[in-house]
Amino acid sequence: MHNIKFIRENSELFDNEMKKRKIEGISKIILDLDNKLRSFKTKSQVLQNKRNLVSKKIGQLIRESKNVSTLQEEVKNYKNSLINLEVSIKKTNLELDKILINLPNLLDNEVPIGFSEKDNKLIKTWGKKPSFEFSPKDHVTIGEKFNQMDFKVGAKLSGTRFVLLKNEMALLERALTSFMIDINVLEFGHLEVSPPYLVNSEALIGTGQLPKFADDLFKTESDKWLIPTAEVPLTNIVRNEILDEDKLPIKLVSHTPCFRSEAGAAGKDTRGMIRQHQFSKVEMVSIVKPDESNQELLRLTKCAEKILQKLKLPYRVVILCSEDTGFSSSKTFDIEVWLPGQQNGKGEFREISSCSNCKDFQSRRMNARFRDKETKQLSFVHTLNGSCLAVGRTMIAIIENYQQSDGSVIVPDVLQKYMYGKKVIFLDQNENF
RNA sequence: GGAGAGGUGGCCGAGUGGUUUAAGGCGCACGCUUGGAAAGCGUGUAUAGUAGCAAUACUAUCGAGGGUUCGAAUCCCUCUCUCUCCGCCA
Numbered sequence: 001m002h003n004i005k006f007i008r009e010n011s012e013l014f015d016n017e018m019k020k021r022k023i024e025g026i027s028k029i030i031l032d033l034d035n036k037l038r039s040f041k042t043k044s045q046v047l048q049n050k051r052n053l054v055s056k057k058i059g060q061l062i063r064e065s066k067n068v069s070t071l072q073e074e075v076k077n078y079k080n081s082l083i084n085l086e087v088s089i090k091k092t093n094l095e096l097d098k099i100l101i102n103l104p105n106l107l108d109n110e111v112p113i114g115f116s117e118k119d120n121k122l123i124k125t126w127g128k129k130p131s132f133e134f135s136p137k138d139h140v141t142i143g144e145k146f147n148q149m150d151f152k153v154g155a156k157l158s159g160t161r162f163v164l165l166k167n168e169m170a171l172l173e174r175a176l177t178s179f180m181i182d183i184n185v186l187e188f189g190h191l192e193v194s195p196p197y198l199v200n201s202e203a204l205i206g207t208g209q210l211p212k213f214a215d216d217l218f219k220t221e222s223d224k225w226l227i228p229t230a231e232v233p234l235t236n237i238v239r240n241e242i243l244d245e246d247k248l249p250i251k252l253v254s255h256t257p258c259f260r261s262e263a264g265a266a267g268k269d270t271r272g273m274i275r276q277h278q279f280s281k282v283e284m285v286s287i288v289k290p291d292e293s294n295q296e297l298l299r300l301t302k303c304a305e306k307i308l309q310k311l312k313l314p315y316r317v318v319i320l321c322s323e324d325t326g327f328s329s330s331k332t333f334d335i336e337v338w339l340p341g342q343q344n345g346k347g348e349f350r351e352i353s354s355c356s357n358c359k360d361f362q363s364r365r366m367n368a369r370f371r372d373k374e375t376k377q378l379s380f381v382h383t384l385n386g387s388c389l390a391v392g393r394t395m396i397a398i399i400e401n402y403q404q405s406d407g408s409v410i411v412p413d414v415l416q417k418y419m420y421g422k423k424v425i426f427l428d429q430n431e432n433f
Numbered sequence: 434g435g436a437g438a439g440g441u442g443g444c445c446g447a448g449u450g451g452u453u454u455a456a457g458g459c460g461c462a463c464g465c466u467u468g469g470a471a472a473g474c475g476u477g478u479a480u481a482g483u484a485g486c487a488a489u490a491c492u493a494u495c496g497a498g499g500g501u502u503c504g505a506a507u508c509c510c511u512c513u514c515u516c517u518c519c520g521c522c523a
Contacts, residue, residue, distance in 0.1 A: 059451030
């Protein structure tokens, strides 16, 4: 949510910034409504003041047993005007809010202007792509060959874009989760949180998924929504709070399933586990003071990279261009992992983490502030989030990068202690039902 | 799911229609006092918005939203959360 005062004082700058998001000339519409609203408010407040004064007088006169009918008539007249004004105020307010709540965040100056993911800017590349003496398979071929990844049963139970993992695949998911959380807690110093997976609309408005992106979410019949990411509950922890400066920064990590309807992705990534309605993710959220958020975004990105480095999975980091940067984000680094089994064995980089600095965009929607210890001033906190990592896609990356000619998969060193000491998985396809 | 009791400032807590401009206390900040501290005394201590260059004034907010009234923390309705008991349940 944007600061209306900022728009008033920087309307031209604001329009230029919104243009990067393909929104043209919006400030005039906003400011016209704003002017209208303020004039209604001023009029209303003058009348309210008069009403309050006369009502008080009536109280005094009644105590003195004097006649008050003339004054009562007078107040009734104010009341009629007030009712009309209140209707106008509400209507104008709704119109203004509807516009503001649907406007995306301002982009950071470092965000490249672009029109597709081709315009994302490469920041760095890490690791060496594995070379195979055979044509590398994708995770579906391997997972189904060993009967550990069952899309048929997934579809039977729930429909398309659901999967059932068996045996070592289920273990791998659990192992990865534990490994990622352990590093987050022990090395990064993040506080582990286990949040609700169902949230109310207010929470989703706070982080920016609502009202604009309702189609991407699953809604229950009791007006609760399944979380599309742990970012939603974790960030909303500070909604409507005034935090002591001492409490900041708050650095959280959480493992949750994520639920997405993938409404806009019909026909896209239909093969395999890359794009599912339900997937597991370890998510980091930071609540920081404004002058710390740039640094914190770099730190979060490094945290996610560190996991990939420990797993020895090759990746690259890109900064998203204007078109690709999410609604709530001012600047986003995506980490893309190398998946050698994709494109019929040619391989491709696919997003495995997304780290965003939302600055004060979410905190304004949530009304999340902190009090400066020295000046006692209130300011909006900055909020950041990043995956560390998407567990499903990490499984894919391990299978495809660590596969051997017989289809078995080497377990990365750091995971072995989480996998009953196994060094290789997918050796026997007859173990499973 | 059923029955009941509740939600008042940073915290405790008074307040059942008009001297409430939310009493009183605690905490916190500053000042006086002191060799220093404590105690004592005094002053101050919410958020948002509107008008104004500003000092300041005004408006709204007593869980949320409606309603009644000249006037609502107080009366009515809806919702929500907390607590107690019962039922069900991992």
